[in-house]
Amino acid sequence: MTAATVSTACTTGLRLCAVSLDGDLNSQANPQLKREQAIAIFDLLDKNTFTPVGHGGGPYRLCLALANARLMMTITTDKAEHVTGHHLSLTPVRRLLKDYALVCDSYYDAMARANPERLEAIDTGRRAIHNEAAELLKRRLWSKVAVDADTARRLFTLIHVLLMHSKDYGGRIQGRA
Template sequence: MDDVTRQRSKLIDVELDESIGRSTPDIEHERAVAIFDLIEENSFQPVNDDGNGPYKLKLSLVDSRLVFAVSREDGTEVVTHILSLTPFRRIVKDYFMICESYYEAIRTSSPSQIEAIDMGRRGLHNEGSQTLMDRLAGKLDVDFDTARRIFTLVCVLHWRG
């Protein structure tokens, strides 16, 4: 992929629905880092919209569904995709539990215990990212790293205040 195509096949802005309240400092940190990392490096292309980006993404939850509202740099709407959250429920629930253990371990556990918990956390995060890629197939083309960062934001949407 050449540089021009790469610049057009990416996100330049990510917004989370305004109704999402603030949460704990750890979760707010995860949110800020995920958005920063996602904007810095991503591969994002609505299917059948070749080379017409860059794009903006607004993520929200509506009636227990995940909404991806994609627009162009000038705000022109491109597409909206709505995904059921059912395939993510177990993964997100398990991810929350292991994240709580991880944050507690950082304060009280040995480096080897922290590393073991973190390996489990990364494994669940990878599983959620792959599920997201599978659910977006045929709708939005994203690479695995982009899916990982978006999955973090999906978790943040659940992690309301």
């Protein structure tokens, strides 16, 4: 089942023109997660650097899915020609995903209370986690695909959303299972 598929017209080759999240996703998705997903995909497609190693013929479509505690990335051209697939262990980013989930929960709680100072402090922490995760993701992907920092940040957000939507992984990432 596809949770989200978004496409835009691409005029340059070394970038994403479509992103989809696949897997066994909860149908009762959290509205904040849906919003994060929509914003991340919009921003990602608006501006990204995405260059599969050894391939220069994009633009590219990216499908993210979960399987056996791994993130599966399938990359095709905009004409649906297979470019590469990559399985990425989530173990190295598990702490960052857990921290990010906790910070997001705190952020949503603070929004309900309309405390601007607390929102700003929490958002600073969230950006720091995002930056650390983006650097880690860039290092983990470098042998398969080159991405810039902003692209890596948005991919991390989508990984977070995918995991939180997932019945099997969401609770484990947040430490509830």
